[in-house]
Amino acid sequence: MKNHLFTNATIITMDDDGRIIEDGYLAVAGGRIEALGPMATLDYARYAAYEQIDCGTGYKRRVLLPGFIQTHTHTTQALGRGLADDVNLRVWTHERIWPYESSLTEEDAYVSATLSIAEMIRSGTTSFCEASGQKPDAIAHAVIDTGIKGVVCLSTMDIPGEFPDSMYLPTPKAMEENFSLVERWRGKHERVDACLNLLNLFNTSETLWKEFFTYSEQNDVLVQAHVAEALTEWEYTQAVYGKTPLRLVDSWGGLSPRLLAAHMVHVDDEELETVRRYDVKVQHLPAADLRIAGFAPIAKYLDAGVNVSMGTNSPPCNNRMNMMDEMWLAGLMHKAYHNDPTAVPARAVLRMATINGARALGREKQTGSLQAGKQADLIVLNLNKLVATPTHDLISTIVYQATSETVDTVMVNGKILMRGRELTTINEGWLVQEAERRAQAIVKRAGIRY
Ligand SMILES: [Zn+2]
Secondary structure, three states: OOOEEEEEEEEEOOOOOOOEEEEEEEEEEOOEEEEEEEHHHOOHHHHOOOEEEEOOOOOOOOEEEEOEEEEEEOHHHHHHOOOOOOOOHHHHHHHHHHHHHHOOOHHHHHHHHHHHHHHHHHOOEEEEEEOOEOOHHHHHHHHHHHOOEEEEOEOOOOOOOOOOHHHOOOHHHHHHHHHHHHHHHOOOEOOEEEOEEEOOOOOOOHHHHHHHHHHHHHHOOOEEEEEOOOHHHHHHHHHHHOOOHHHHHHHOOOOOOOEEEEEOOOOOHHHHHHHHHHOOEEEEOHHHHHHHHOOOOHHHHHHHOOOEEEOOEOHHHOOOOOHHHHHHHHHHHHHHHHOOOOOOOHHHHHHHHOHHHHHHOOOOOOOOOOOOOOEOOEEEEOOOOHHHOOOOOHHHHHHHHOOHHHEEEEEEOOEEEEEOOEEOOOOHHHHHHHHHHHHHHHHHHHOOOO
């Protein structure tokens, strides 16, 4: 693997001190960040054999930033996006997405995941955690082939519902499938990991929550779940169990630092304190929340010191797999909700998209900030674009102003996955054709009408 030396860059480290190096260098060797600092301290001779990437060629220096970390995204739903716009939740699930998901082949899942990953790379994401996948081995292979980092999981429901039979797993089978997935992938490839999945509280049992919690604790494995997402879920758990979603999961012993709780919209102040106490990892999904869930109390979570990370969630309810867009929304929507233009400021948004994502995945010692010794998961932004002109406050420009067209280069574990906006590991022309062809075939096969 080539070693690289980035020079004349503005480096946003996202370290604990929020250090920004105005005119800096960053050396990458063996997939890790070897050194970084001001250009004035660079000993060129030491890096003579490294490939130099000069970030000082434009009017404004290019910006080095840790790659974005998406902690909740449904990569195998990508071929179904646009299939369920402007419909109610029942039509969304029963008539569109469940028929779509239950019709996926392994190859479809691979292409869908690759489409998601291609868009993630083009908008600066270097790691993701699957939200509830179909055919998780296919997702893992897409991760390996594309060069990104991914945590895969299997969409799991052990309470029968109105969804297709093929999506139901009896509790023992749900345990076996989830545990064997973790055992199949954990430690097998440097960029792949696996976690457990509990799709939602409508369709997962107390037994499964308890079993997963025990396994998660004993094996230090993450649990991905949708919690306190919809008002209908809040009404359902009250009616069936006499508890709110959060209190229900608490009563099952399901709250822990390894719980990746997606949405977390319908949470009162007392529950919020419980979330803080257990160090539950809250996942904010701005576009999807605007569409289906509502306003999560993100400002309150941040004030309480809860770790909030971000993701693009589901392609058929977002429909963009683009963290630059999610940051923009996260920076705006809470200001409207609280009628307070100071709520959830740009710096907090950038932390949610980077280092907080690493913390959520338990990988903050390895990635999520630019520090010597960490894995070289980073992006280069080119702000010499109309959309980023002028740049007054750098971080404000990135969050409120820049779009993904400013993402120039993406590196994961020291390997370049995009350079000059050209993907290096994915044939984009092939992918567009193959994804379109398969998406249309799935719709026909599943008999979806829209
Ligand atoms: Zn989701």
